[in-house]
Amino acid sequence: MTQDLTILGLESSCDDTAAAIVRQRRGAAPEILASIVHGQSDLHAAFGGVVPEIAARAHAEKLDICVEEALATSNLTLKDIDAVAVTAGPGLIGGVLSGVMCAKGLSAGLGVPLVGVNHLAGHALTPRLTDQVAYPYLMLLVSGGHCQFLIVRGAEDFSRLGGTIDDAPGEAFDKTARLLGLAQPGGPAVQAAAERGDATRFRFPRPLLDRPDCDMSFSGLKTALLRARDAVIAEKSGLTEQDRADLCAGFQAAIVDVLAEKTRRALALYLDENPSAPMLAVAGGVAANTAIRARLETVCAELDVTFTAPPLSLCTDNAAMIAYAGLERFQTGARDDMTLAARPRWPLDKAAPAMLGSGKKGAKA
Ligand code: KG4
Ligand code: ZN
Numbered sequence: 001m002t003q004d005l006t007i008l009g010l011e012s013s014c015d016d017t018a019a020a021i022v023r024q025r026r027g028a029a030p031e032i033l034a035s036i037v038h039g040q041s042d043l044h045a046a047f048g049g050v051v052p053e054i055a056a057r058a059h060a061e062k063l064d065i066c067v068e069e070a071l072a073t074s075n076l077t078l079k080d081i082d083a084v085a086v087t088a089g090p091g092l093i094g095g096v097l098s099g100v101m102c103a104k105g106l107s108a109g110l111g112v113p114l115v116g117v118n119h120l121a122g123h124a125l126t127p128r129l130t131d132q133v134a135y136p137y138l139m140l141l142v143s144g145g146h147c148q149f150l151i152v153r154g155a156e157d158f159s160r161l162g163g164t165i166d167d168a169p170g171e172a173f174d175k176t177a178r179l180l181g182l183a184q185p186g187g188p189a190v191q192a193a194a195e196r197g198d199a200t201r202f203r204f205p206r207p208l209l210d211r212p213d214c215d216m217s218f219s220g221l222k223t224a225l226l227r228a229r230d231a232v233i234a235e236k237s238g239l240t241e242q243d244r245a246d247l248c249a250g251f252q253a254a255i256v257d258v259l260a261e262k263t264r265r266a267l268a269l270y271l272d273e274n275p276s277a278p279m280l281a282v283a284g285g286v287a288a289n290t291a292i293r294a295r296l297e298t299v300c301a302e303l304d305v306t307f308t309a310p311p312l313s314l315c316t317d318n319a320a321m322i323a324y325a326g327l328e329r330f331q332t333g334a335r336d337d338m339t340l341a342a343r344p345r346w347p348l349d350k351a352a353p354a355m356l357g358s359g360k361k362g363a364k365a
Contacts, residue, residue, distance in 0.1 A: 003026070003082075004023065004024065004025045004026060005023065005024045005082050005083070005327060005330065005331075006021060006022075006023045006033075006076070006080055006081055006082050007021070007022050007023075007024075007081070007082060007083050007084075007085050007115075007323045007324075007326050007327045007330065008020075008021055008067065008070070008081045008083075008084050008085070008106070008323060009021070009022065009084075009085045009086070009117070009319040009320065009321075009322035009323025009324070009326055010063060010066075010067070010084070010085070010086040010087065010099045010102060010103050010319055010322065011086075011087045011099065011119070011122070011317060011318065011319040011321075011322045012059035012063060012087065012091075012095045012096065012098050012099035012102075013087045013089070013090070013091025013092065013095055013096050013099070013119045013317075014050060014055070014091050014092060014095065014145060014317060015039065015040040015041065015043075015044060015050045015055055015317075016037050016038070016039050016040065016316075016317040016318070017037070017038045017040070017058065017059045017062040017063055017066055018035070018036060018037040018038070018066060018317065018318050018319035018322075019034075019036050019063065019066035019067045019069070019070040019319050020032065020033075020034055020035040020036065020070055020318065020319035020320040020322070020323045021033040021034045021070050021071070021073075021074045021076065021081075021323065022129070022320055022323035022324050022327060024327055029132055030129055030324055030327065032129070032320045033070075033073070033074035033076070034069070034070040034071075034073035034074040035070075035313070035314075035318055035319060035320040036066045036069045036070045036073065036319070037066075037313075037317070037318050037319070038062050038065070038066060040054075040055060040058050041184075041185075043055075043058055045184070048178070050092065052092045052093070052094050052095070053094060055092055055094065055095050056092070056094025056095050056097070056098055057094075059094075059095045059098035059099065060098045060102075063098060063099065063102045064102065066319075067102075067106070070319075078106070078110055079110075081106075081110060081112060082112060082113075083107075083112050083113040083114070083115055083326065083327075083330050084103045084106045084107045084110075084112060084113075084114050084115070084326075085103075085115045085116075085117050085322050085323050085325065085326020085327070085329075085330070086099045086100055086102070086103035086114070086115075086116060086117060086322065086326075086340075087099055087117055087118075087119045087122065087322050088100055088116035088117060088118070088336075088340055088341065088342055088343055088346070089118065089119065089342060089343030089344060089345065089346035090118070090119060090120065090343060090344055090345050090346040090347075091119055091344065092344070093342055093344040096342040096343070096344065097342045099342075100116070100340060100341075100342045103340075104338055104340065108338070113330065113335045113336075114335070114336045114337065114338075114340060115326040115329050115330050115334060115335065115336055116336045116340045117322045117325045117326045117329065118325070118346050118348055119317075119322070119346075120141065120146065120148075120150075120346075120348050121155070121156070121158070121325045121348060122321035122322045122324070122325045123139075123141050123143075123146070123283045123284065123315075123321060124139045124141065124150050124152050124158060124283070124348070125152070125155065125321065125324060125325045125328060126281075126283050126310045126314050126315070126321045126324070127139070127279075127281040127283075127308055127310055128324070128328070129310075129314070129320065129321065129324040130310040130311065130314060131308060131310075133279055133281060133308065134277065135152060135153050135154055135157075136151055136152060136153040136270075136273065136275050137151075137152055137275070137278075137279040137280070137281055138150070138151055138152075138266060138267060138270040138278075138279070138280045138281070138305075139151075139152050139280075139281050139282070139283065140259070140263060140266070140280065140281075140282045140283075140287075140296070141282075141283050141284050142168070142169055142170070142259070142282060142283075142284040142286040142287055142292075143168060143169075143170050143283075143284030143285045143286055143287075143316070144168055144170030144171055144174065144185070144284075144285055144286075145168055145170070145171075146163075146168055146284060147163050147164040147168045147169055147216060147218075147284075148160055148161075148162065148163030148164070149161040149162050149163065149214050149262070149263070149266040150348065150349070151269075151270050151273070155325065155328035155329055155331075155332060156329065156332070156334075158348040158349050159349050159351075159352070160347070160348060160349035160352040161214040161265075161266045161269050161270075162213050162214025162215040162216070162262065162265075162266065163214075163215065163216065164215070164216045164217065164218060165208075165215055165216070165217050166217050166218060166219035167217075167218040167219045167222075168218070168286075169218055169255055169259070169286045170185075170187060170284070170285055170286045171218070172218040172219075172221050172222055172251075172255065173185075173186040173187040173190050173191075173255075173286065173289075174186035174187070175222045176190050176221075176222060176225055176247075176248065176251050177189045177190050179222065179225060179226055179229055180193075180229065180239070180244050180247060180248065181239075181244075182244070182248075185285070187285060187286060187288065187289060188288070190248045190251065190252060191248075191252065191289055191290065191291065193244055193245045193248035193249075194245065194248040194249040194251070194252040194253075194291065195245075195249075196241075196242075196245040196249075197242070197244075197245030197246040197247070197248050197249030197250070198245075198246045198249055199246075199249040199250055199252070199253040200250075201246040201249075201250060202228050202246060202247055202250035202251075203250065204221055204224045204225065204228075204250050204251055204253075204254040205220055205221065205224055205254065206254055206257050206258050206261075207220050207221070207258065208258070209257075209258065209261055212265070213265070214262050214265050214266045214269070215262075216258055216259075216262055218255070218258075221251060221254055221255070225247060225251055228247060228250075229247060232247075252289075252291055253291075255292070256291050256292055256295045259292055259295070259296070260295045260296065260298075260299050263280070263296055263299050264299055264303075267280065267299070267300075267303055267305060271303070271305075277306065278303075278304070278305040278306065279305060279306045279307075279308060280296065280300050280305050280306070280307050280308070281307075281308045281309065281310070282296065282307075282308075282309045282315070283309070283310060283314075283315045284315055284316070285312075285315065285316045287309050287312075287315050288312050288315065293309065
């Protein structure tokens with residue numbers, strides 16, 4: 001690297017509007033000077049999922065506020081920005097467009113380069129931002145909108161080993177919470193109930209474990225849970241706290257088993273490449289789940305693989321990861337111009353077949 005770089009990043013692909021400033025000084029670790037996130041959950045709460053049109057309008061209203069807050073937090077002005085990085089996909093088209101248009105305006109107005117970033121690359125490169133992890137590493141991206149295994153070899157070099165063919169695990173947690181009358185987002189509520197439950201009372205399916213690949217399926221779990229819930233209600237005319245806890249424990253145990261077994265398979269493929277210091281990194285909101293984390297740590301320990309998870313605020317959607325992924329692209333010479341398009345679908349690994357399904361949070365890459 002020949003110069004210090006200060007990058008402004010924008011993120012608006014789903015239901016978080018975010019702006020961040022990341023600085024890379026010569027020979028030093030990258031630094032997050034500001035990371036501002038304005039969530040929209042209140043706007044969508046009544047609808048049971050993200051409403052794309054509402055999301056896009058809210059992004060358009062909030063983006064410049066986020067940029068102002070990021071500049072104020074880092075004590076900088078727009079003149080200090082060397083390049084603008086923006087999520088150009090995948091995600092909800094209206095939201096992505098809001099971000100791309102805002103970034104184009106800033107880039108043209110300031111006369112600085114524009115760099116389009118794949119949202120998934122932002123997640124996948126986060127361990128390099130937080131811990132300077134060396135390539136290649138294995139990433140499990142597991143959130144409300146994504147679930148995939150990636151070998152990360154470079155800023156633009158990803159191999160997708162497999163992923164969900166329908167729902168993402170976060171969606172399954174959220175739907176389970178809804179079916180049991182627990183609070184949204186469902187992950188933390190289901191986890192808390194599961195800790196008080198008996199995981200052996202209900203046995204839920206572990207889909208696709210009979211297939212040798214790294215693909216997963218979570219949509220059948222909610223149907224199984226619904227049937228089990230209805231059977232209890234039919235028998236006892238209602239659900240007790242213990243019934244809820246046992247249902248949550250059984251559900252979570254199924255998710256943990258599937259993720260652990262598929263992680264084992266993904267690690268085997270990754271380890272075939274003989275990385276010198278093998279590492280599994282997780283990102284995404286579901287990575288907050290303590291049972292999932294504990295099991296993944298066990299799998300890694302058995303195989304002598306280091307396990308790492310970025311802090312939760314950088315695991316979930318944010319713009320620091322976009323600024324950082326933009327920075328890595330910028331350093332490889334990548335530049336975009338006013339033709340940069342918003343791409344609702346944008347697979348990281350062009351060689352891998354397209355994933356099926358599209359969850360509440362929009363199209364999966
Ligand atoms: O990454 P994220 O903030 O947003 C996107 O999906 O893009 O992830 C949110 C998801 C929600 O579905 C939420 O229920 C889930 O992460 N989640 C959890 C936990 N905390 C959040 N799932 C399981 N266990 C948790 N502790
Ligand atoms: Zn995301």
